[in-house]
């Protein structure tokens with residue numbers, strides 16, 4: 293099996309995982325063009341990709357998804373809530389309170405009335421002539437009819453309840469060649485890859501990490517986690533190659549440039565793992581079977597690669613049996629050399 297991290301970090305994430313027979317892309321968080329450029333750099337042929345898997349709908353994981361999937365004409369695997377959240381993101385609805393909407397309608401009416409005042413007589417003549425040509429359904433005696441209900445005040449509510457059908461038209465920005473749904477906790481296969489999705493704590497609709505297994509080798513991706521819950525610790529046992537988040541240094545984040553609200557979000561239980569939290573997992577819960585640990589989703593503003601590496605190395609050094617693990621650092625701007633096991 294082989295893993296190639298094309299990009300990792302808050303500006304884009306994407307990883308190719310392949311067996312001898314099957315090749316998938318996990319996340320497509322760079323533009324289609326940049327993803328293709330990076331695949332060419334590391335000699336990963338995009339035309340042999342069998343599918344794209346999505347962890348969650350944040351832009352750093354889906355930025356190039358629609359264009360790439362359509363271009364390669366391959367299926368995209370999501371959980372249903374993630375797919376719906378992604379579709380909503382690409383087809384934003386006008387958000388307006390009822391009071392604002394009434395205000396908006398009133399303003400339009402007034403503007404229209406003012407504009408029409410000078411040519412009223414002529415306008416009435418035109419309306420009469422047009423009305424005569426309309427079918428009974430189209431006809432309206434109200435001169436303001438065209439101003440009515442440009443926005444359905446219930447539309448946002450409908451969207452929030454997920455009741456709107458997902459459009460499939462090709463003209464839609466969310467159109468994909470094929471959509472397949474999976475559920476966290478339920479294994480599924482793509483070719484000879486067996487995939488075990490697990491729920492991760494993060495502020496997205498239904499975020500997942502993955503264990504991907506073939507030929508007796510197990511690779512795992514676990515980034516974008518607010519903390520390490522028991523189900524994730526359990527999923528990350530007996531892994532041969534682990535891509536694990538080490539997002540920020542706590543002090544750098546506290547003293548760094550982010551606004552207070554963003555700092556709170558990153559630090560929260562649905563944010564990102566700090567170097568310390570990752571080290572804590574490695575020291576207390578990690579079973580040490582991975583030949584490689586790739587530290588990923590490092591913050592460019594609030595972390596330094598050497599701090600992340602040092603924290604992980606210190607954690608592993610507490611266990612002599614773990615010293616065989618090689619620590620690598622995934623980068624935002626360049627792909628990592630492909631790793632074969």
Ligand SMILES: [Zn+2]
Nearest residue numbers: 302350352516
């Ligand atoms: Zn992310």
Ligand SMILES: [Zn+2]
Nearest residue numbers: 348350494516
């Ligand atoms: Zn995220």
